[in-house]
Amino acid sequence: MVLDLRDIFxxxxxxVNQEVTVQGWIRNHRKQKEFGFIDFSDxxxxxxxxxxxxxxxxxxxxxxxxxxxxxxxxxxKLIASPKEGQRLEMQATSLKLExxxxxxxxxxxxxxxxxxxxxxxxxxxxxxxxxxxxxxxxVAAYAIHEYFQExxxxxxxxxxxxxxxxxxxxxxxxxxxxxxxRVKDCKEVDYSKDFFGKRTALTVSGQLQAETFxxxxxxxxxxxxxxxxxxxxxxxxASEFWMIEPEMSFCDLEQDMDVMxxxxxxxxxxxxxxxxxxxxxxxxxxxxxxxxxxxxxxNSNFIRIDHEEVIKILKSANVKWEFEPEYGEDIAKxxxxxxxxxxxxxxxIKNWPKDIKAxxxxxxxxGKTVAAVDLEVPGAGELMGGSQREENYEKLVNRMExxxxxxxxxxxxxxxxxxxxxxxxxxxxxxERLLIYLTGVENIRDVxxxxxxxxxxxx
Amino acid sequence: MVLDLRDIFxxxxxxVNQEVTVQGWIRNHRKQKEFGFIDFSDxxxxxxxxxxxxxxxxxxxxxxxxxxxxxxxxxxKLIASPKEGQRLEMQATSLKLExxxxxxxxxxxxxxxxxxxxxxxxxxxxxxxxxxxxxxxxVAAYAIHEYFQExxxxxxxxxxxxxxxxxxxxxxxxxxxxxxxRVKDCKEVDYSKDFFGKRTALTVSGQLQAETFxxxxxxxxxxxxxxxxxxxxxxxxASEFWMIEPEMSFCDLEQDMDVMxxxxxxxxxxxxxxxxxxxxxxxxxxxxxxxxxxxxxxNSNFIRIDHEEVIKILKSANVKWEFEPEYGEDIAKxxxxxxxxxxxxxxxIKNWPKDIKAxxxxxxxxGKTVAAVDLEVPGAGELMGGSQREENYEKLVNRMExxxxxxxxxxxxxxxxxxxxxxxxxxxxxxERLLIYLTGVENIRDVxxxxxxxxxxxx
Numbered sequence: 037m038v039l040d041l042r043d044i045f046x047x048x049x050x051x052v053n054q055e056v057t058v059q060g061w062i063r064n065h066r067k068q069k070e071f072g073f074i075d076f077s078d079x080x081x082x083x084x085x086x087x088x089x090x091x092x093x094x095x096x097x098x099x100x101x102x103x104x105x106x107x108x109x110x111x112x113k114l115i116a117s118p119k120e121g122q123r124l125e126m127q128a129t130s131l132k133l134e135x136x137x138x139x140x141x142x143x144x145x146x147x148x149x150x151x152x153x154x155x156x157x158x159x160x161x162x163x164x165x166x167x168x169x170x171x172x173x174x175v176a177a178y179a180i181h182e183y184f185q186e187x188x189x190x191x192x193x194x195x196x197x198x199x200x201x202x203x204x205x206x207x208x209x210x211x212x213x214x215x216x217x218r219v220k221d222c223k224e225v226d227y228s229k230d231f232f233g234k235r236t237a238l239t240v241s242g243q244l245q246a247e248t249f250x251x252x253x254x255x256x257x258x259x260x261x262x263x264x265x266x267x268x269x270x271x272x273x274a275s276e277f278w279m280i281e282p283e284m285s286f287c288d289l290e291q292d293m294d295v296m297x298x299x300x301x302x303x304x305x306x307x308x309x310x311x312x313x314x315x316x317x318x319x320x321x322x323x324x325x326x327x328x329x330x331x332x333x334x335n336s337n338f339i340r341i342d343h344e345e346v347i348k349i350l351k352s353a354n355v356k357w358e359f360e361p362e363y364g365e366d367i368a369k370x371x372x373x374x375x376x377x378x379x380x381x382x383x384x385i386k387n388w389p390k391d392i393k394a395x396x397x398x399x400x401x402x403g404k405t406v407a408a409v410d411l412e413v414p415g416a417g418e419l420m421g422g423s424q425r426e427e428n429y430e431k432l433v434n435r436m437e438x439x440x441x442x443x444x445x446x447x448x449x450x451x452x453x454x455x456x457x458x459x460x461x462x463x464x465x466x467x468e469r470l471l472i473y474l475t476g477v478e479n480i481r482d483v484x485x486x487x488x489x490x491x492x493x494x495x
Numbered sequence: 496m497v498l499d500l501r502d503i504f505x506x507x508x509x510x511v512n513q514e515v516t517v518q519g520w521i522r523n524h525r526k527q528k529e530f531g532f533i534d535f536s537d538x539x540x541x542x543x544x545x546x547x548x549x550x551x552x553x554x555x556x557x558x559x560x561x562x563x564x565x566x567x568x569x570x571x572k573l574i575a576s577p578k579e580g581q582r583l584e585m586q587a588t589s590l591k592l593e594x595x596x597x598x599x600x601x602x603x604x605x606x607x608x609x610x611x612x613x614x615x616x617x618x619x620x621x622x623x624x625x626x627x628x629x630x631x632x633x634v635a636a637y638a639i640h641e642y643f644q645e646x647x648x649x650x651x652x653x654x655x656x657x658x659x660x661x662x663x664x665x666x667x668x669x670x671x672x673x674x675x676x677r678v679k680d681c682k683e684v685d686y687s688k689d690f691f692g693k694r695t696a697l698t699v700s701g702q703l704q705a706e707t708f709x710x711x712x713x714x715x716x717x718x719x720x721x722x723x724x725x726x727x728x729x730x731x732x733a734s735e736f737w738m739i740e741p742e743m744s745f746c747d748l749e750q751d752m753d754v755m756x757x758x759x760x761x762x763x764x765x766x767x768x769x770x771x772x773x774x775x776x777x778x779x780x781x782x783x784x785x786x787x788x789x790x791x792x793x794n795s796n797f798i799r800i801d802h803e804e805v806i807k808i809l810k811s812a813n814v815k816w817e818f819e820p821e822y823g824e825d826i827a828k829x830x831x832x833x834x835x836x837x838x839x840x841x842x843x844i845k846n847w848p849k850d851i852k853a854x855x856x857x858x859x860x861x862g863k864t865v866a867a868v869d870l871e872v873p874g875a876g877e878l879m880g881g882s883q884r885e886e887n888y889e890k891l892v893n894r895m896e897x898x899x900x901x902x903x904x905x906x907x908x909x910x911x912x913x914x915x916x917x918x919x920x921x922x923x924x925x926x927e928r929l930l931i932y933l934t935g936v937e938n939i940r941d942v943x944x945x946x947x948x949x950x951x952x953x954x
Contacts, residue, residue, distance in 0.1 A: 038745065040713065042647045059745040060713065061915050079712040079744075080647045107744075107917040134745070135886065135916040143914075158704075158907040159914065161711035171712070174650035181640050188501045188539045191633035195945040196655070196720050197668070197735055199952045209656070209670045209690065211697065213724050216673070216684045225675045231668065231724055231734070232952035238670065245617075245945060245954055252620035253538040253630070254499065254519065261655050261719065265672045265690055275690070276656055285538075285566075286497065286518040286593070427594065448617040448954060455602075455618065456520050457594040458566040486654040486704060493658045493691035495704055495907060 042080035044114065048124055057111045058085065058126070059134065061162070064145040067100045074102070075145070076110065076126075079161075082168055082313040087112065089128040098133075104144060105137030105162075150482055157486055158495060165322070168314035169475050169483055172307055176474060177467070179306035180259060180280055183299050189282065190253040194242025194260055199234055200445050207265040208237035209275075238263035243281050243462060244396070244449050247425065250283035250460055251452055257282040259467075267490050271479045274468065276488040283462035289398070289407040289424045290340075292461035293384050296411055296420055297338045300470075304330050307474055323476025329415055330474070336381040343367075343388045343405070346375055353378075364389040364404075369417060376414040383412045395435050398424035409463075416473040422463025429453040501539035503573065507583055516570045517544065517585070518593065520621070523604040526559045533561070534604070535569065535585075538620075541627055541772040546571065548587040557592075563603060564596030564621075609941055616945055617954060624781070627773035628934050628942055631766055635933060636926070638765035639718060639739055642758050648741065649712040653701025653719055658693055659904050666724040667696035668734075697722035702740050702921060703855070703908050706884065709742035709919055710911055716741040718926075726949050730938045733927065735947040742921035748857070748866040748883045749799075751920035752843050755870055755879055756797045759929075763789050766933055773934075782935025788874055789933070795840040802826075802847045802864070805834055812837075823848040823863075828876060835873040842871045854894050857883035857920075868922075875932040881922025888912035 038057045060078025067073075071090035087110050089099055102108065112128035143159050153160040160166040184191070197211050213231040227235045242258040249256035258281040266273060282295065308315055308330055319326040350361035350371050359368040367375075367385075375383050386409040387400060397406035407424035426432045432453060436443050443450065471483040481487040486495045497516045519537025530549035536542075546569050548558055561567065571587040602618050612619040619625040643650070656670050672690040686694045701717040708715035717740040725732060741754065767774055767789055778785040809820035809830050818827040826834075826844075834842050845868040846859060856865035866883035885891045891912060895902050902909065930942040940946040945954045 040647055059917070079649075080714065105915045107915040109745075134918070135912075137915040138913065141914055158707040158911070159711075161708060167711065170651075170708070171649055173652070174644070177650050177652075178640055178644045181637055185633070185637045188499055190538075190630055191636050192629075193632070193636075193720075193737060193944060195735065195947060195952075195954065197722075197947050197952060198954075200954075207672065209672060210675070211668045211670060212675070213666065213668060214675070216669070216671070216675070216678055219675055219679050220681055220684060222679055225679060231726075231949060232947070233950040234952065236952050248617040248954075249620060249629070249944070252618075252626065255539065261652075263656075267690075276654065278652060286568075452617070453594075454597065455600055456564045456566040456596040458518070459593070485652060485708070488654060488656050488691070490690060491692040493654075493656060493693065493695050495654065495657075495659075495707075 038109075040080040041078045041083060041085055044085070045081055045083050045123060051114050052116055052124060053113065055111065055113050055129065056126075057109065059109045060107070062102055062104055062106045062108060062137075063162075065102060065104055072100055074108075074110075074131075076108070077167075079167065082164070082171065082311070082317065083123065086117070086125040087128050087131070088125060089131055093128065093131065095131070099131050102131075102133060103137045103139055103141065105141040106133060107135035107137075108132060109134055150479070154481055161485070164317065165477075166482070168311070168317050169471070169477055170485060172311050172314050172475055173471055173483065175310050176303055176307050176470060177259070177278075179303045179310075180299070180467075182306070183302045184255075184257045184282065187255070189255040189257045190249060192242070192246050192249045192256045192258050194239065194245050194258045194281075196239050196261065196263075197232070197236050198239045199232065199236050200244070207267075208240060209263050209265045211236045211238055240264060241279070241281065241464065243283065243464065244446075246281050246283040246462065247449070247452055247460065250285045250462065251456065251458070254285045255282070256284075269490055272469070272472070274480045274484055274487050274489055277480070277484065278467035280465045280467060281462060283460065285458050285460045287424075287461045288459050289386060289409060289422075289461060292422050292424065292463060293338070293340060293386070293409055296384075296409075296422060296463050297382075300411075300419070301334050303470070304474065305334050308334075318476045326476045333382060333413070338382040338384055338411070339379045340384045340386060343385050346371070346385050349378060350374060364391070366392050372412045372417045376412050381414065385410050385412060393423070395439050395441060396423075396425050396432065398426045399428075399431055399435065407461075413473065416469070419469055419473060420463050420465040422461065424459065424461040427453055427457045427459055429457075497568075499539040500537045500542060500544055503544070504540055504542050504582065510573050511575055511583060512572065514570065514572050514588065515585075516568065518568045519566070521561055521563055521565050521567060521596075522621075524561060524563055531559055533567075533569075533590075535567075536626075538626065541623070541630065541770070541776065542582065545576070545584040546587050546590070547584060548590055552587065552590065554590070558590050561590075561592060562596045562598055562600065564600040565592060566594035566596075567591060568593055609938070613940055620944070623776065624936075625941070627770070627776050628930070628936055629944060631770050631773050631934055632930055632942065634769050635762055635766050635929060636718070636737075638762045638769075639758070639926075641765070642761045643714075643716045643741065646714070648714040648716045649708060651701070651705050651708045651715045651717050653698065653704050653717045653740075655698050655720065655722075656691070656695050657698045658691070658695050659703070666726075667699060668722050668724045670695045670697060699723060700738070700740065700923065702742065702923065703905070705740050705742040705921065706908070706911055706919065709744045709921065710915065710917070713744045714741070715743075728949055730940075731928070731931070733939045733943055733946050733948055736939070736943065737926040738923055739926060740921060740923045742919065744917050744919045746883075746920045747918050748845060748868060748881075748920060751881050751883065751922060752797070752799060752845070752868055755843075755868075755881060755922050756841075759870075759878070760793050762929070763933065764793050767793075777935045785935045792841060792872070797841040797843055797870070798838045799843045799845060800838075802844050805830070805844050808837060809833060823850065825851050831871045831876045835871050840873065844869050844871060852882070854898050854900060855882075855884050855891065857885045858890055858894065866920075872932065875928070878928055878932060879922050879924040881920060883918065883920040886912055886916045886918055888916070
């Protein structure tokens with residue numbers, strides 16, 4: 037039976053001095069006259085296995101020519117490595133080439149820049165850095181499911197193609213089966229002939245639909261792709277990204293923050309537990325101090341403070357701001373940074389001025405603020421945003437009218453307030469923001485397997 | 496502390512004779528002179544709680560007027576129900592209205608047709624049937640993640656917006672930020688001005704990209720939305736649906752079938768274990784014999800048989816076919832049905848005529864067939880399809896040329912065969928097909944929260 041390296045390294049005592057078969061790829065290869073060393077990886081773990089072979093093998097001369105990148109089957113005995121600190125290595129009794137790789141293979145065992153590897157996105161998971169990043173992506177995604185499923189949340193698949201715009205937030209991608217070559221010869225664009233009989237676009241959020249599930253299942257969460265057609269070329273913007281949007285009935289803003297904090301700690305802890313080698317690698321080669329940062333987060337109590345108080349602190353700070361902090365206004369990156377440093381830990385900023393927040397947020401009795409919250413995290417800025425939702429039908433309608441929103445097509449959303457509505461809350465977390473925080477990798481293009489950004493849609 | 500019904504019913508012995516608080520909705524309400532009965536559900540479990548209240552409560556007269564559909568908070572003591580076979584019920588000490596519901600609330604405690612409820616998709620998860628369906632959807636999704644994660648598969652988020660067409664299979668939705676109103680005034684459609692600088696569409700499959708992960712991580716799987724712009728209005732077609740696409744290196748067709756069989760049994764068993772009430776409900780009210788069907792599947796050994804042998808069996812059958820079975824051709828629904836009945840269980844049909852299968856499938860030495868497989872399941876027809884992938888560069892290119900495919904833009908896919916390629920295989924399972932099988936609900940529109948079909952894009 038062929039074993040995965042993952043299983044071998046998870047139970048080294050069981051496999052030491054056993055003969056096993058492994059299949060994977062040559063990451064590096066050093067040959068000497070009488071023996072050779074293959075740095076072998078099968079991708080099932082961050083750890084590699086050193087395979088030692090010598091002239092006792094019939095095909096020694098052939099093996100010595102195996103190229104980096106080739107796929108092989110190796111049979112041999114696992115022995116404790118003579119080098120201290122090293123784990124098991126294999127003394128090969130048989131090595132077979134499964135798939136060759138030319139000498140001009142672009143992924144050589146040396147340092148490649150992330151920009152270079154971005155151009156070779158289909159090969160980069162074979163490098164240590166990206167192998168670690170995308171495994172952490174997988175493990176973090178699973179931790180999120182674990183967290184919610186174990187607590188009885190129902191996983192909701194929000195629709196991707198939609199005829200309604202959640203927040204008016206950000207431009208949307210249009211989805212159509214109209215033949216554009218024909219459209220250009222028409223007098224007008226006839227959406228009745230489009231696939232859905234109307235104009236449709238890719239969703240920017242599943243929240244409104246998730247609320248319908250919260251009012252049936254009490255607790256629900258989405259985890260799926262969302263889209264923004266914003267033409268911004270920054271390190272943190274992608275046109276296609278994954279979001280987690282939990283939504284809970286009988287839950288106010290304080291309870292919402294409880295879940296935000298608890299979930300984040302759970303996911304960070306789970307990744308640290310399941311990916312210790314990857315986290316060590318990031319800590320050593322990507323972001324010094326990453327491990328300390330993550331450990332500190334798990335052990336901290338998140339501060340909860342009103343937006344107004346934050347502005348007071350910022351105003352009284354002895355700092356020359358690029359953007360002057362103002363009551364009633366949003367805060368800038370420099371302010372976020374200051375506040376998390378001021379409190380030396382994660383900070384929930386709550387009760388924001390209503391005019392800079394979305395229509396569906398719970399209006400506070402002061403008439404000026406809404407029960408919204410942003411989580412600011414040291415070294416990452418805003419990681420999540422949430423709010424209590426306005427459950428009062430009239431207040432919600434009035435707010436939409438104040439904001440000149442067209443709510444035709446959203447009657448169902450309003451009706452949730454009529455048909456057994458209740459205090460409910462939710463939040464959203466951009467999955468890639470979490471990954472940037474977990475790995476220390478700064479560019480969103482490096483935490484998505486095949487990123488989509490303006491003028492970039494490869495693979 | 497407020498408890499979820501799920502937690503109470505999971506540990507009834509702990510909570511019996513305890514005073515607890517619950518929050519949820521009134522599903523039914525019977526009032527008498529001196530007391531009343533509320534059929535209460537908080538959505539966290541399929542089970543309801545009967546709440547009994549009487550004139551000892553100050554607000555008895557108000558409570559008696561609470562409408563069906565209203566949200567309430569109930570405090571009371573949980574007691575073993577006097578009725579045999581019934582579980583805990585609550586003797587209320589306090590009942591409070593959280594959110595009213597008008598008397599013309601459309602979801603009344605009576606039988607509604609599925610067609611009627613489809614028009615009220617945002618309320619249907621409050622009914623027993625759909626509450627069960629979408630919880631099973633959630634539990635099945637998690638079981639799929641569990642299966643692959645516990646076996647070291649890396650979860651791969653395939654890109655949704657793509658510039659390449661996987662199989663040429665099915666029409667695609669175009670994704671654009673071009674202003675159609677302007678396009679109609681232009682001489683030609685200028686895709687260099689589109690968001691990605693070229694023509695893009697929604698993916699029909701993440702398989703090709705998943706192969707890049709299989710050749711880095713050995714074992715990977717996708718679980719995400721895919722899209723087909725086919726104008727077909729059948730019970731089993733939706734324009735937006737979720738797919739699972741595992742992909743494995745050093746894996747041939749036989750091993751591929753091992754995983755298909757093992758995964759399916761795991762997921763079915765997991766749903767039966769975690770959703771016994773839901774499965775009982777489906778068994779009693781949706782598909783008689785469902786439980787037996789599922790149990791039988793778990794305990795069966797799936798037959799493996801060549802397409803050619805299947806045609807032989809069909810040809811020698813004493814049946815008047817609507818479509819005559821032919822070597823070298825696809826099989827019809829009636830044939831699928833016959834074969835699963837013939838073997839009285841699930842059947843893997845393998846080694847299909849190459850001309851009716853996709854370009855990337857492993858060409859068998861006979862020159863006529865490819866190493867493809869479809870899983871046929873009694874009562875469901877084709878549930879999964881997979882294949883060994885052609886790992887030989889020249890054979891793959893030749894096949895693409897034979898099929899007049901344009902492989903510019905797919906160089907990366909071909910290169911996987913050059914750079915340490917190896918025997919690898921994978922399969923795809925439409926998630927909704929699995930749900931139809933698991934629930935007995937026949938129409939795909941009833942297993943997707945907000946289905947998208949031709950001329951239908953509501954919510």
